[in-house]
Amino acid sequence: MKKTYLLTPGPTPLPESVISVFAQPIVHHRTSQFEGIFENVKNKLKTVFQTKQEVLILAATGTGAMDATVTNLFSKGDKVITVNGGKFGDRWTKMSKQYGLEPVEVFLERGAALNLKDLEKVIADNKDAKAILFQASETSTGVRMPTQEICQLTQKNNMLSICDAITGCGVFNLPMDEWGIDVLIAGSQKAFMIPPGLAFISLSEKAWKTTESSNLPHFYFDLTKERKSMGKNQSAWTPAVSLIQGLQESLRLIEEEGLENVFARHARLAKATRAAVTALGLEVLCKDSPSDSVTAIKVPSSIENGKMIPKLMKDKYGVTIAGGQDELAGKIFRVSHFGYIEQFDITTGISCLEIVLNELGHKVEFGIGVGAALRSLHGDH
């Protein structure tokens, strides 16, 4: 018998009550029953996005909402500033180029926090840029970006702030309206605790205004059409019904816990994870601005094949964490701590890590990491 545990930055584990929703017969989407679900969901999404704007629901994964942003807000030849702090920042650059925009890239060393002075300099040199495209949390490196400060800069310079918050929204505080985030993007399989297949996106008034002058063609990803449909508690195309039914339940759980308590839990678990790996003599990739969503940890030099850490944890012990991606493959591994995750998920993950480090020849005293996590959570004992 083997139980399994999921500590990855998406998909995150499904709450049992969400699973039970998926075990129901399907309902048709053009019915008052579904419209009731949709209305409930759209209102609760506003609470999580902390906005008065509609939060649109797309049948796509997060990249689809990024695509929708570019094709609905910009025109060929538009200059934009992209923050490339990892795989997902890189995606903003690639996508902008693909659609004929002219991205000016702020490239960060992998694991480094964004230096606002560097960004200010790029802004000063590119006053004609229409927007800054960035991640609230760069999932590939575990770096949290200074969203509020970026928004202050975009407002001062009459640019739009386009925030991919796929592993940020619902994980930590990102008050869209208060901070003036112009486009906020999220994904279902992250803090929303349902399977992948839905993307969420909300636009400020300023961003909606910008859509009017965009001339990039689009059809499936038509945000204006989606907004109109939302008024009728429908989506423009066939909605991913079962996922939206699950979302109703997961949003109920978030409401029940309270958004601030959700954020606090994620922060607590992130801190405990960092304390644990540090106690084990390992190094967190991001020193200055680690994200509460996922902790990226450097593979110790004593372990030659870094990919063996997540592999052994999963194959032998049933604990799935994430490895490094692209240039970081084999160099880091990542433990996630958001969504349907609580303290014993973290102690499980760290326990398993302790076992596997020893098996791979990196000797650690059993309990050192877990002990540090528990102290972080419950005080010195």
Add this chain to the structure above:
Amino acid sequence: MKKTYLLTPGPTPLPESVISVFAQPIVHHRTSQFEGIFENVKNKLKTVFQTKQEVLILAATGTGAMDATVTNLFSKGDKVITVNGGKFGDRWTKMSKQYGLEPVEVFLERGAALNLKDLEKVIADNKDAKAILFQASETSTGVRMPTQEICQLTQKNNMLSICDAITGCGVFNLPMDEWGIDVLIAGSQKAFMIPPGLAFISLSEKAWKTTESSNLPHFYFDLTKERKSMGKNQSAWTPAVSLIQGLQESLRLIEEEGLENVFARHARLAKATRAAVTALGLEVLCKDSPSDSVTAIKVPSSIENGKMIPKLMKDKYGVTIAGGQDELAGKIFRVSHFGYIEQFDITTGISCLEIVLNELGHKVEFGIGVGAALRSLHGDH
């Protein structure tokens, strides 16, 4: 207590064994476990598509695959022929225009079959058209289009045949390779018996060749990238994991029944439905070429508010059928007979229709419709 029944052309009811898959914990997509599921699914999809080509799986609904077709195969200014036999044919025209193509439309009276002579004339006048875009089955009118004959014409005229088979694939015989369908599109919530959220699309060699010269920008819907990922049993972006897990089970059910038997069942149920409504004195909208996927039935003149038929059936008796769309709203209603549907679903639907017709003042003798359906299925008794 009220039991519910679903007789709509998507979503179709979920088989119990598919539902039980959705009640499982989620798996991570970058794992050998998921890759095993993916490999299994991609092989079985080829069987249903009757092709040697890869069948790509997109996290989107069917319209997303239509969008992907236009942006991956064509360039601005390309001339195409669209067959507009209803709401979905109309979508081909609108979408083509949106992306700067030049559609030449063959417009059909609602419910009329495609006259091949008319199509041949349009082809003769537009020899420079790159493709014919059509539906295998126009869901809004219940008309089956002559896919094989259209493919013969495209081949003779060096055009591509682009077949939206969202309510055709897996419903009736559409052998992609044998007939030379260049692009075949399907959707998860139809004959595939899982919830909406996945679109399937397969391209012939000729269609793949065409993608090389397309210059319309696209990012999320990048078929070449998806094909490459498929080779590694992955999708380009995060896959809609749970839906693909469900798909594995529904494809197993299709394999177990046998594709030909599935087609025969749909044909048998469609014929019984037509026999039943005809016996009730109602008129099938499409006389010449009715589809095996859905039967569109004219509201009898004795019933003033045609929308009351589906409304009463659903609200009072729990039987969900579809109404008419756009210009057909209130004029027709539609009973579907594909997916996880068997004879007693049809007798239920017809029984309920008999009740509701009487309640709405259109008097019919109870059992007349059901009797005709049963005779159609089991011979004269």
